[in-house]
Amino acid sequence: MKTRTQIIMALAVACLFLTGIAAASEENDLNEDPSLAYPSSIRSVSIMAASNEGSVDNGDGTFTFTQQVDESSTTPHYIAPNGYGFGDYSWWNEDYGWMHTFPNATDANLTINSVKLIIKAWDVDSNVANGEFDHITGDGVDFDPVYLQGTSSQWSITEFDVAPALIADGNMNVFIDIDMNHNEDTWATTLDSSKLVVTYSYGGNVPPYAPELSVPTCVANDSALVVTVMGPNPADPDGDAVIYTYRWFVDIGTGYLDDDFADRGDHTGTTVPAADTQIDDKWKVRVTATDIYGAQTFSEIEFPVIVRTCQEEEIPEFPTIALPVAAIIGLAFFMQRRKD
Missing domain, CATH: 2.60.120 (Jelly Rolls)
Structure with a gap:
């Protein structure tokens, strides 16, 4: 029979052993050596059948x-x-x-x-x-x-x-x-x-027609992103009422991500405020048409890359172009005087 002291010592050794295992596990970086620190939840055996x-x-x-x-x-x-x-x-x-x-x-x-x-x-x-x-x-x-x-x-x-x-x-x-x-x-x-x-x-219900979408040809950094459903009309071949839902994606250099995952807000309507966009962003939106029976179709459209400004270069005003013309006239007069 073990003495009280022996039992206490055995428990202490076991605690130290388990603590060492835990510490070693915490030090592992999954991206460096996944074989050493695989999450235990991944290795849990599925009780499900083949499918x-x-x-x-x-x-x-x-x-x-x-x-x-x-x-x-x-x-x-x-x-x-x-x-x-x-x-x-x-x-x-x-x-x-x-x-x-x-x-x-x-x-x-x-x-x-x-x-x-x-x-x-x-x-x-x-x-x-x-x-x-x-x-x-x-x-x-x-x-x-x-x-x-x-x-x-x-x-x-x-x-x-x-x-x-x-x-x-x-x-x-x-x-x-x-x-x-x-x-x-x-x-x-x-x-x-x-x-x-x-x-x-x-029952033979036919899904809605795919939405026809429109977006601006240029989006400045201080402008909201707005998508418009242009048609078709009617929206459903059976004449059913249709609602539209919106899912927004943004590419911030990582490929298109859901806007909320990219920390740009979770937008579910027709508009993304300018405060949630940045220069050089690329955005797109998926618009889903759903009829009263739950049948769906969808379309998506990309926005142009967001720029600092959409203003076109200003056309020079008359005084700006008048000076070169006056100079040409003066030069012609000077050449005529030389010939005389």
Whole structure:
């Protein structure tokens, strides 16, 4: 039997051992050596099947289908690469892909109202100069925003708007090009999951027409950004009432980011105040038309790069051009006198 002193000493040794492990973990920089300091939450085992999916009745005539792909998913949704992919830190030369499917897509009586892709990622350094550009595509087509969004050593959620046509045939191949602007180990990330969210309805409703948009041809630093929906009229082929919603993006040298993520405010209307813009900014806006049944279409438009002023060069006034003319007349008179 151990004595009281022996028990106390054993506990003390155990505490010192655990403290040393914790201290060593805190010293590791995930961007320097991810194998040493991988977040424990990333390594948690998913209890989901190869592809977790299902539909719910929203009670308003629409349904929402969701499907999650992660490190536990299997073919055809995901074939895990060796040493990288979901749940593993992946670098510029460790790009990979996965598939989302929508089993009911080909039902002739079904209308896809909206599609979103929601990706959860760790340590995406997208909001810094010369930062991380992780390019996401579906069937080779860019989403909006084009890149993952996130900050160093944090979990982030990037919500992408997806054109319904990309899932209309029942499947969509998603691909991530990691740290696309480098060809050496500079930035890395890992994905926890990719979730497809499809809202749909039955009955043959036709989505609204895509909005027709207009923006100024020049935007000065002291001017607001304003987008105008010019049409079409009618806005919906079924004559349904349509509402418009707005999602703003800004490129501050890091690719287009949601305006709130770039610390420029969370704008949801037709206008971005001048106080939230800067010279050399590039902005764009996505306008979504939604009918009373939830069916959606969208359009987007880019603004010109913001400049200091939009004033054109002033045309010289008459006195400015009159002097050269007077000089020419005087010179002609002088030459005539010499001839005489």
